[in-house]
Each structure stands twice: as C-alpha cells, then as structure tokens.
Amino acid sequence: MTPDQYCQEKSAKSGSSFYYSFLFLPPPKRRAITAVYAFCREVDDIVDECSDAAVARIKLAWWRNEIADIYADNPHHPVAQALLPIIREYDLPAEQFLEIIDGMEMDLEQNRYPDFKALQLYCFRVASVVGELAAIIFGYQDRGTLKYAHDLGMAFQLTNIIRDVGEDAQRGRIYLPLDEMAQFGVSVADILNRRETDNFKRLMQFQFERAQQFYNQALSELPAVDRKAQRTGLVMAAIYRTLLGEIQRDDYRVLNQRISLTPLRKLWIAWNTAMWQRHPSLNPH
Secondary structure: OOHHHHHHHHHHHHOOHHHHHHOOOOHHHHHHHHHHHHHHHHHHHHHHHOOOHHHHHHHHHHHHHHHHHHHOOOOOOHHHHHHHHHHHHHOOOHHHHHHHHHHHHHHHHOOOOOOHHHHHHHHHHHHHHHHHHHHHHHOOOOOHHHHHHHHHHHHHHHHHHHHOHHHHHHOOOOOOOHHHHHHOOOOHHHHHOOOOOHHHHHHHHHHHHHHHHHHHHHHHHOOHHHOOOOHHHHHHHHHHHHHHHHHHHOOOOOOOOOOOOOHHHHHHHHHHHHHHHHOHHHOOO
C-alpha cells in the first residue's frame, strides 16, 4: 500500500462529511487535502482510542518529532510520507501541524471549558487551523479567504460539539461552556446522566444560533475572486449546515443518539452544491 493509498483508506473509513466534498477536487488537490485529513485522523484517534493518557502523550510527542522529520526530508509514517511533497508544493507551515497536535493534547489536559473564550482556543487548534491549511491547498488570491477559512472551521467544530454532546459525555467530556450551562440551568450531572430537559434544549438552541452566526460570518467573508477555488469548503458548509438543521428539527435530542446524514444524502448535497458553484445560474436559491 502506498502512502497515498493509506491516506485514502484512512479518510474513507472515517465516513466524514469532508470525504464527500473531496470527491469534486482535481486529483492533485484531492491527494493533498486527503493527506492533511488523514494526519488529523491519526492524531485524533490517539486521544480517542488510548485509554492511558500517558501513552497518548507519548504518541503525540512522537508525532511532533515526525513533523520535524517531514521538514528534514526524513518522514517515517505513511501519512508523513504522503505529506512531504504536499508540504513542499503548498509551502504549508510546520507550526500549523503542531498547533493541531496541541489541540488534540488539550483533550488529555481538560474535559471542561469555563467559557466560550476558552473553548475558542480548542476550536481554533483542532478546526480553524485545518480550515486554513485547506484554504491554502484549494488556492486563494485574497488573504481575506484565510479569515473565511478560520471562521468556517469554527462553525464546523461548533456543529460537531452540538452533534456529539452525548458521545462526549460518555467519555466524561463536556465542550459546552460551563458559564452558559449555568445561565440556562443545566448542570454537569444533567449532561453526564444525559437528561434532555427543556433547559438543555434552550441551551442547545443558543449553541445552534452561535454556530449559524459563524457560518454566516464565514460566508460573508469569502472574497468573490476566491469563491470558485474554495468550492470544496462551500460543499462542506452545505453538508454541515444541513446536519445542523436536522439536529434542530429533531429538537436537539443529541444526548442519547447521534444524528447524522446518510452517505447518499451527503453525496447528493455535495454534488448539488458543487454544480451550483460551477454554474451559479442553476442555483434555485
């Protein structure tokens, strides 16, 4: 198996909405973004699958060294080998890969966030930085596109947090800001015991509205000159916003189930959005 094939398999297995948006990229960019995504999956899986935090820290430290080895032209892991030519071609900075690892390590250090400002740092590291790397690969002329990518990444992560409240609670993690939980009368015990109260639904509506604000902000920031190049991000946004809408329609019943879109629906949204971006006159909206 080649490094590119390893990355492709890693991405496909995840079933992520991102995978469906990658399908509409030209092959060189698809290989590039798939390698970046596979890296994210590798370091994320360490935190999610390692029951021993000390072992997880050792593995993340290994990846920090591996990032240094990539930039020294001496990668070992298949994902690192796939990343080497991509990092050269797109001039991707090492700091951003290290920032992603720092974000994953935050999950080993804390499982509560006192307020949204604290949560924003986590979201920046695990999602906005990835969005910026993706924007570089997709291509841009106006630096304002990086601001769009930052805020879109934030919107994606806030959507993930809303979707995964129940799953995260099973791991003892709560990503909802504690001060906002208190504001809406939701306790840590309510989340950990997965009690879907009216107060919880009001809290989730508040989180929903914030995520929508970040989507609206991001899309308003995308310069027209880069809209075509950033089409893949717009495909991702369409899929994620559809998911967010489904969660709202299901009355935020996320504590005891995972709400998701079927692969066929994701593919349909991806194809539809890609076609609209290529031929705006076909967009019925």
